[in-house]
Amino acid sequence: MTKNKYLMFLGCAVPYRVSAYEISARKVLKGLGVELAEMPEFNCCGLPIDPVSHETMLILAARNLALAERAGLDIITLCPGCAGTLKKVNKMLKEDKHLCKEINEHLQEAGLEFKGTVDAKHILQVLREDVGVKRIKEAVVKPLTGLKVAEHNGCHILRPKEFIGFDDPEDPQTLKMLIEATGATCLDYMDETECCGAPSVGVNDKIALQLARDKLNNMKKVGAQAMITICAFCHIMYDTNELRIERMFNETYGIPVLHYPQLLGLAMGIKPEELAFNELRVDASKILKQVCEEGKVYA
């Protein structure tokens, strides 16, 4: 049965830094008939704390799952890190009774219990599996024919495969399929599945920026007019740092970084201002002009 209602789990980075992602995702999901309920209360998915305390991560993730179980709804997230963490902990607790008991002893202190009755999915998985490419194509009223873009999946939507598992980490197809559904062309480029570098910001900025630069160079080589992301952190990494990388390494890119729902929204005929294009730091006016002029795309 196709599910059409989800509990929206925003996570921390989306409301903190990238409202354009949330605005465009809500518009697009509404347009596709996906209903959203809001999380009744909130705590971080746990991922940021995993490096220093695995136990804290497990409890935080299980809390969120227990809250969703109370609401009786599967979780949808915009952040691959949140989706990956909730998926992973869900699976771990379902498969390991001893661990489950241990974590539940913590949750019981707050009157909660993990039972393992809901699922957690990233918006990409919902679009592919529950909405389906067919329904998305039907919703496209303004195909973005002629627009050439490059996808950036990021790490946590793909790996570790054992826990995420809906796409091939070595040759991911979901985002490509969803981009092609808008009528745009999704270009292949070198090292597509490589990390954006964001997790290294704050630990070693130079490494992080070099990684991002490499990606931008590879996208530029194939002539990408825009980069499409589905992760808050990847988006921040590129959109916030592109100009800095240009200055630092004497490069020129001019590649706007779009959240996938912004691209899909354009194809669905939603106006750019309603998709929060004004929140992007790298100027996207060139491609908007190309896409929006007389409702047609000029290659």
Add this chain to the structure above:
Amino acid sequence: MRCFQCGTCTSDCPIARFSDTYRPRQIIRMAQLGLRDRVLNSDTLWLCAACFTCTDRCPQDVEVASVIRVLRNLAAEKGCIPQVFREEASSILETGYAYRIPDLRIKKRETLGLPPLPKGNVESIKKSLRGVSFLKHLEKKEN
């Protein structure tokens, strides 16, 4: 650990490409040899981006990224906790969110047509985390 030191993890590691010091294979080797202090005190331990490429590609099914996470957890137990994690942990305990989201940003949601941000149930979070040794450690450090 079934690691036979083939080096797939290091050669596929995005961080190792740009770092002169970070080598996941070396970290795994140190762990195998039981060089506890050397590996736990090493700065390079904190460079892993947790992209899980090494885990997915290891021909011996060593969960390299998870081993590194375990080592980091052990280092944290000894009190070696980089500032960024301290800040995130305290923010979660005080707000539910890993980052302190400015009030302006929360208020702006309304003008952007977004629903109010769900509030963190801080009391409930604290109750759930009762007895977690990591947090005791944090408090000790803060005093």
